[in-house]
Amino acid sequence: MSDVVEIHVNGRAVRVPASASLAAALLAAGESAFRRSVTGAPRAPLCGMGICYECRVTVNGVAHVRACLETVAPGMDVVTGG
Amino acid sequence: MAETAPRRVTADVAIVGAGPAGIAAAVRAAESGARVVVLDEAPRPGGQIWRHTTRGTLPRGARRWLERLDASGAQVLSGASVVDADGPRLLAQWRGEPLVVSAERIILATGARELFLPFPGWTLPGVVGVGGAQALLKAGMPVAGRRVVVAGSGPLLLAVAAALAGAGAHVAVVAEQAPAAAVRRFAAGLWRRPAKLWQAARYRAGVPRARHRPGVWVTRADGDTTVREVTLTDGRRTWTVPCDLLAVGYGLVPATELPRLLGCRIERGRVHVDEYQRTSEPAILCAGEPTGIAGAHAALVQGQIAACAALDRPAEATSLLAARDAWRRFAARLEATFAPRDELRTLADADTVVCRCEDVTLGRIDASWGSRAAKRYTRAGMGPCQGRICGAALQYLFDWTPDRVRVPVAPATVGTLVHAAALNTEPQDPS
Ligand SMILES: Cc1cc2nc3c(=O)[nH]c(=O)nc-3n(C[C@H](O)[C@H](O)[C@H](O)COP(=O)(O)OP(=O)(O)OC[C@H]3O[C@@H](n4cnc5c(N)ncnc54)[C@H](O)[C@@H]3O)c2cc1C
Ligand code: FES
Numbered sequence: 087m088s089d090v091v092e093i094h095v096n097g098r099a100v101r102v103p104a105s106a107s108l109a110a111a112l113l114a115a116g117e118s119a120f121r122r123s124v125t126g127a128p129r130a131p132l133c134g135m136g137i138c139y140e141c142r143v144t145v146n147g148v149a150h151v152r153a154c155l156e157t158v159a160p161g162m163d164v165v166t167g168g
Numbered sequence: 169m170a171e172t173a174p175r176r177v178t179a180d181v182a183i184v185g186a187g188p189a190g191i192a193a194a195v196r197a198a199e200s201g202a203r204v205v206v207l208d209e210a211p212r213p214g215g216q217i218w219r220h221t222t223r224g225t226l227p228r229g230a231r232r233w234l235e236r237l238d239a240s241g242a243q244v245l246s247g248a249s250v251v252d253a254d255g256p257r258l259l260a261q262w263r264g265e266p267l268v269v270s271a272e273r274i275i276l277a278t279g280a281r282e283l284f285l286p287f288p289g290w291t292l293p294g295v296v297g298v299g300g301a302q303a304l305l306k307a308g309m310p311v312a313g314r315r316v317v318v319a320g321s322g323p324l325l326l327a328v329a330a331a332l333a334g335a336g337a338h339v340a341v342v343a344e345q346a347p348a349a350a351v352r353r354f355a356a357g358l359w360r361r362p363a364k365l366w367q368a369a370r371y372r373a374g375v376p377r378a379r380h381r382p383g384v385w386v387t388r389a390d391g392d393t394t395v396r397e398v399t400l401t402d403g404r405r406t407w408t409v410p411c412d413l414l415a416v417g418y419g420l421v422p423a424t425e426l427p428r429l430l431g432c433r434i435e436r437g438r439v440h441v442d443e444y445q446r447t448s449e450p451a452i453l454c455a456g457e458p459t460g461i462a463g464a465h466a467a468l469v470q471g472q473i474a475a476c477a478a479l480d481r482p483a484e485a486t487s488l489l490a491a492r493d494a495w496r497r498f499a500a501r502l503e504a505t506f507a508p509r510d511e512l513r514t515l516a517d518a519d520t521v522v523c524r525c526e527d528v529t530l531g532r533i534d535a536s537w538g539s540r541a542a543k544r545y546t547r548a549g550m551g552p553c554q555g556r557i558c559g560a561a562l563q564y565l566f567d568w569t570p571d572r573v574r575v576p577v578a579p580a581t582v583g584t585l586v587h588a589a590a591l592n593t594e595p596q597d598p599s
Contacts, residue, residue, distance in 0.1 A: 105222075106308030113309050118293040118394045125527045128393060130293035132524075132557070134303030135216060136209070137281050139552040140524060150552070154307070157211065 093162040102158055109134070109141045109153035112166065119167050120153060128167075144168055174259075174266035174587050177243070179205040181478050182258060182269045184250050184426060185277035187215020188464040189456025191237050192471030193275045193478070198240035202479055205269060206242055207260050209249040209578060213237060215279055216299065217464050220306030233468070251576035252588040253430050256451045259584065259591050261576075266584040268591070273451050273478040276427050276439070277471060280420035280457035283560050285508065286522050286530070287515035289389030294413050301415035302328045305335060312336030317398045317411045319343040319386045321506040322419035326380065332415070340409050341379045343400055345418070346506050348382035354505040387515055389414055403511065418508050421560050422458040425577040428570075443489060444477035445470055453478055461502060466495035513565050522565075523558040525551020533562070539571035552579065 091104045095115050102111035109131045112120065119128030121142045131141040134154050141153040144165040153164075181197045183190045186208035198204040212219045218230050226234070237244065248262035258269040282297040289295065296304060298320050305311060305328075316337045318329040321344060329342045344351060387406065388399045399408050422438050433440040433448035439458045441447055447454050455474040456467035469492045476485035516522060518531030528548040534541075539559060542548045548562070549555030554574060562568050575588055 103308050107304070110304055110308035110310075113304070120293075123291070123521075123524065123527050127291060127521075127527070128293055129291065129524070130394075131296060131304060132284070132300055133282060133297050134300035134307070135281065137553060137556045138524065142552075154304070155209075155211070 091158055091160040093158055095164045106158050107154055108156040108158050111158045117166050121168055174268045177205050177269045179203045179271045181273045182271035183275045185279055186213035187279050189467035189471040190277035191233050192468040193455055193475040194242040195236045195240045196472045196475035198242040200479055204242035206244045207248040207250055208246055211246055213244055249578035251578050251580040252591055253426055254591045259587055261580045261584040266587045275474045275478055276454045277456045278423040278426055278458055280422050280461055282417040283419055283421045284557055285418050285512050285561055286520050287388055288520050291521050291524055292389055292391045292395045294395035295389055296415055298324050298328050298415045298417035305331055314413050315340055315411045316413045317341055317409055319416040320418045321345045340411055341381055343384040344382045345385040345509055350505045351382040386416055419506050420461045424458055425573050427454055427458055429573045444482045445474035446477055460499040462495045462499035523548035525553050535566045539568050
């Protein structure tokens with residue numbers, strides 16, 4: 087079993103630890119704006135446990151996925167800043 | 169759309185939450201021969217403290233509980249969010265499908281979450297909770313070489329600072345808002361009680377470079393695309409500390425949505441239980457953090473007591489009652505020591521976002537309103553977090569009481585929600 091997987095973040099290929107949550111992986115990849123708030127401000131994970139909804143991203147075309155509750159998977163296609 | 173017939177599960181005991189409390193309850197009940205089902209929305213059992221860590225590296229006691237859970241015969245449904253409840257029945261969403269659970273008894277072990285209090289800059293990327301930092305760190309967030317400020321209140325501060333330092337972060341300061349004298353008294357009490365839940369002293373020793381500063385709190389954070397600088401005060405002096413990660417949280421608050429939905433009596437934010445963890449509602453028991461914040465050991469004891477009571481064998485719990493009562497006293501001391509100081513109510517200014525989902529600023533909210541009016545006039549608390557973040561903050565800032573619980577208590581698909589209305593009207597399973 088490989089301990090690194092490749093995912094795509096806004097079209098960019100990044101290699102992240104296979105055991106990481108998607109939120110941790112995106113932070114590792116240098117993402118800071120996971121989503122834009124209703125007034126356009128950048129937001130990123132706050133609670134780390136699924137309650138604040140600040141870590142929402144689009145995963146394989148599905149919007150509003152909480153990145154902190156998701157484990158990375160090879161080939162995952164992630165779009166941030168939505 | 170086509171209505172999916174819900175899957176159905178019947179059990180003697182249904183448990184919501186697979187943290188220490190839920191696990192102990194499941195193990196105790198299933199080992200006594202009861203049919204047990206455990207639902208948790210997380211992908212793995214273990215709760216906030218155990219689930220992020222691979223089993224091999226968990227402390228032996230934790231590993232032992234998880235192994236007993238595997239062997240107990242309890243049915244564990246991970247990834248199942250309970251979205252509605254009525255009497256002894258639960259509606260969950262599991263793998264995108266509706267699931268109806270009917271049980272003789274329900275044990276609510278839904279845990280706690282962090283209390284966040286708004287201050288200017290708290291919405292910047294790089295500002296995370298204290299437990300949030302711990303959860304993200306365990307989930308693989310890299311912190312090596314990062315400059316971190318840990319702030320807020322409670323024993324978790326030192327534990328998390330130690331974990332961050334252990335992962336290579338430079339912990340610039342640990343700012344504990346509670347007064348130094350209160351923290352000293354608390355720590356002295358821990359020495360007398362060797363049960364040492366959070367092992368405050370040891371954690372402290374684990375942060376050699378950090379400066380632990382009781383009586384100090386964050387007044388604002390500044391930055392651009394991410395946090396760059398934190399302003400601290402001790403009430404007399406104010407200074408800034410550069411950092412690229414601020415972990416700040418004011419302790420834990422009980423998660424009481426499901427208990428409230430089921431009509432259980434709540435007192436001072438906690439689910440009221442009798443000496444056998446029975447709530448005010450028949451057939452509904454509650455264990456762990458919803459009954460008061462006392463840590464994982466307390467949750468384990470309460471879970472076992474709840475299981476005995478759920479099986480109508482309260483006598484089997486007698487040997488556990490003294491330990492539970494000691495934890496209750498510990499919880500009271502914890503709450504008194506780390507109660508947020510009044511100054512924290514005045515940190516947010518008119519332009520500070522209070523409701524992060526809807527970007528409602530403090531200036532738009534009138535202290536005389538109450539939670540329901542704030543929702544109606546500003547949408548504060550109407551976003552996807554359903555007021556889990558801003559609700560607790562507004563309750564603290566304005567002494568408001570929480571609004572009625574909205575169903576679903578966790579996000580659910582329409583396919584699941586069509587069954588919510590039926591939950592309280594449809595006949596009981598004949599089985
Ligand atoms: C973010 C965070 C980090 C923490 N880190 C530490 C630490 O490093 N060290 C430490 O000693 N203590 C830590 N704590 C405290 C510790 O988690 C608790 O003391 C302990 O886990 C309490 O156990 P519990 O069983 O009562 O609750 P929990 O462990 O919180 O378990 C509750 C479970 O219920 C589930 N749940 C809740 N609602 C629903 C629902 N509607 N449907 C389905 N499932 C639901 C949750 O997913 C959760 O798994 C932390 C707490 C938090 C909130
Ligand atoms: S970080 Fe709060 S929901 Fe994901």
